[in-house]
Amino acid sequence: MTPENPSTELLHELVLLASRSPSPHNTQPWSPRIVDGGIEVSIVPGRTLPAGDPTFRDVIMSLGAWIESVAIGAAEAGYAIDVEVLPALSELDSLPISGPADSTRPVFRVTLLPAATPEDASANASDLRPFTAADVRERRVYRGKLVGRPEVFSQLDSLQLPPWLSVRSLDDRAMQQLSTLGIAFTASRATVANELLHWLRLDPRHPRYGRDGMTDAMLVMPKPLARIAAPFTRRARLRDPLVAVAGPLARFFEGLGRDASLSSSTVDEVGAPTHHVLVANSRAAGIDDILSVTEAMDSRIGVTEPHALEAGRVLQRLWLHAHRQGIAISPHSEVIDSPAAHGALRKRLGLARSDVALSVFSAGVAQTRRVPRSPRLTDPSAQ
Numbered sequence: 001m002t003p004e005n006p007s008t009e010l011l012h013e014l015v016l017l018a019s020r021s022p023s024p025h026n027t028q029p030w031s032p033r034i035v036d037g038g039i040e041v042s043i044v045p046g047r048t049l050p051a052g053d054p055t056f057r058d059v060i061m062s063l064g065a066w067i068e069s070v071a072i073g074a075a076e077a078g079y080a081i082d083v084e085v086l087p088a089l090s091e092l093d094s095l096p097i098s099g100p101a102d103s104t105r106p107v108f109r110v111t112l113l114p115a116a117t118p119e120d121a122s123a124n125a126s127d128l129r130p131f132t133a134a135d136v137r138e139r140r141v142y143r144g145k146l147v148g149r150p151e152v153f154s155q156l157d158s159l160q161l162p163p164w165l166s167v168r169s170l171d172d173r174a175m176q177q178l179s180t181l182g183i184a185f186t187a188s189r190a191t192v193a194n195e196l197l198h199w200l201r202l203d204p205r206h207p208r209y210g211r212d213g214m215t216d217a218m219l220v221m222p223k224p225l226a227r228i229a230a231p232f233t234r235r236a237r238l239r240d241p242l243v244a245v246a247g248p249l250a251r252f253f254e255g256l257g258r259d260a261s262l263s264s265s266t267v268d269e270v271g272a273p274t275h276h277v278l279v280a281n282s283r284a285a286g287i288d289d290i291l292s293v294t295e296a297m298d299s300r301i302g303v304t305e306p307h308a309l310e311a312g313r314v315l316q317r318l319w320l321h322a323h324r325q326g327i328a329i330s331p332h333s334e335v336i337d338s339p340a341a342h343g344a345l346r347k348r349l350g351l352a353r354s355d356v357a358l359s360v361f362s363a364g365v366a367q368t369r370r371v372p373r374s375p376r377l378t379d380p381s382a383q
């Protein structure tokens with residue numbers, strides 16, 4: 001029998017499970033606090049990306065993934081969840097650039113409700129797919145070679161996406177061009193490049209190697225290259241000259257890429273990874289009355305923050321769906337972050353003004369025996 005109120009122990013377990021959710025640069029920007037019968041979550045300013053993610057799009061999507069992970073764990077324990085979005089989620093511009101979370105300004109509250117039936121619990125976990133806590137723990141991103149299985153993303157009915165979200169496909173040649181353009185953008189903007197270097201952990205001697213950020217293993221980086229690059233991630237004073245040298249070079253390549261038109265062949269070679277774009281339609285999301293249009297514009301993401309949070313839940317389901325079928329994901333936010341790549345992407349997909357690209361990712365079978373696991377602040381070894 002399910003107890004009326006969830007135990008504090010269960011809430012702690014759910015927080016631990018949700019810590020396995022994906023986040024940009026593995027920043028883990030959530031700060032959960034257990035309150036009466038539920039969990040309140042605040043954002044950690046020092047774990048946001050003011051240069052790379054100034055609109056908070058990726059931070060909010062990762063919080064959505066966090067909620068979905070809780071919903072899956074709660075459903076397994078016989079609970080449904082209720083999510084109350086709090087005003088602070090739409091006031092993120094007032095967050096400081098660094099520092100700890102302010103627990104008096106949570107952005108949402110998750111409450112556990114005893115589910116009348118197991119079906120209720122899983123329905124509340126957003127649809128009826130059978131994701132488990134083990135899936136949440138085992139899912140991982142892979143940035144090495146992927147061999148595509150196009151059928152995995154061709155049939156998504158079982159995920160019951162809300163009508164305002166859709167998944168579009170992008171061909172491999174175009175994706176390669178757009179990603180190169182996006183990487184050149186990242187490398188050429190000193191603040192964005194510096195921020196990325198700050199979150200890289202390329203040497204096990206890095207003090208935060210087992211806690212957060214992206215390790216050499218996660219990036220599938222050859223050891224000699226990691227050894228050469230590691231000092232630049234650990235010492236801020238080495239970073240500036242590197243970024244200063246890389247900037248003009250990257251800007252040059254960005255210029256070349258911006259002027260080139262996308263390859264016209266849209267037929268992928270056999271074995272190429274597949275590429276997907278999560279697109280929100282602000283009209284279908286009901287963002288067409290004056291008030292909500294203003295809210296969507298204020299958010300700078302193109303959809304309101306609560307919509308971005310919901311999209312993050314869907315993103316986690318998409319990535320878990322892939323994981324269940326033996327497919328790994330490699331996200332490519334740089335394609336949205338670079339104005340040139342973003343513009344070319346919109347044109348390629350024929351997006352309307354009301355369409356907002358929220359996530360770009362590649363998918364396929366990882367060509368490795370073991371996909372490296374990313375660290376978390378909650379890992380026993382990180383304590």
Ligand SMILES: Cc1cc2nc3c(=O)[nH]c(=O)nc-3n(C[C@H](O)[C@H](O)[C@H](O)COP(=O)(O)O)c2cc1C
Pocket residue numbers: 020021022023024025026057058059061062065139140141142143213214330331332333334359373374
């Ligand atoms: C909204 C969002 C955007 C992301 N964008 C990128 C990206 O552009 N490039 C990348 O390599 N990883 C990206 N990631 C993946 C994270 O780096 C990854 O989740 C994190 O390193 C933890 O690894 P794991 O997902 O394997 O546990 C993104 C994750 C989220 C949630």
